């Protein structure tokens with residue numbers, strides 16, 4: 075009886091701390107793991123001590139306005155643990171599914187020459203390099219600072235022989251053709267941006283904001299950079315579906331049922 079009351083009290087206490095600081099379970103769990111090597115569920119049984127709380131408090135204060143991934147310079151993507159900072163987008167769950175689609179296509183069609191536009195932290199390219207044999211990935215980013223982060227992660231995962239980086243604006247400076255072009259485009263529209271949380275706004279605007287000129291240039295020219303049986307996969311906003319269908323793309327949903335990916339193939 076006494077024991078079960080204690081359990082309820084522990085959960086209640088932790089729940090109240092989480093609520094007071096307005097954090098998600100994911101954020102709270104992230105901080106507990108990093109600082110105390112514990113998880114949120116550990117405290118459903120054992121009380122969080124005052125000493126432990128004092129240790130996590132500075133981090134939960136910062137986490138009110140800064141993503142936990144930037145606080146600890148760490149983000150998890152598929153089976154990778156990537157270095158991240160304010161110069162790169164924090165890789166998202168949906169993008170893990172983009173990688174699944176890419177791997178399926180690469181294997182089915184025996185692709186080996188891949189181009190990723192806007193590599194950011196390296197989440198997509200490093201996953202492909204680690205999970206698929208015998209591919210070469212050329213990857214750019216318009217942000218030199220993002221490329222520095224990608225380079226660090228590429229080195230960590232020892233895939234320097236599979237990923238080649240350069241600074242560039244979408245397909246503008248490329249001279250070669252590829253089996254697969256992949257791009258998680260910045261797809262937040264200007265009128266949506268103001269409604270984003272402060273934490274999302276801590277991410278680079280360049281990685282978030284949709285740019286009509288850049289994307290239209292891409293759509294009008296990307297086919298020139300595909301090999302004969304080539305494909306292109308994009309991560310998109312549903313707002314772009316109609317436009318992309320007009321360019322011959324097939325639209326695929328993410329696991330929330332939202333139109334999130336666009337696939338073009340030369341058959």
Ligand SMILES: C[S@@+](CC[C@H](N)C(=O)[O-])C[C@H]1O[C@@H](n2cnc3c(N)ncnc32)[C@H](O)[C@@H]1O
Nearest residue numbers: 163165192193194215216217243244258259281
């Ligand atoms: C949505 S983020 C994706 C980052 C990473 N690929 C991922 O999936 O986590 C878009 C990336 O594209 C880069 N970017 C934006 N405009 C670009 C352009 N015109 N050419 C190349 N990269 C661009 C940004 O700097 C950013 O790193």
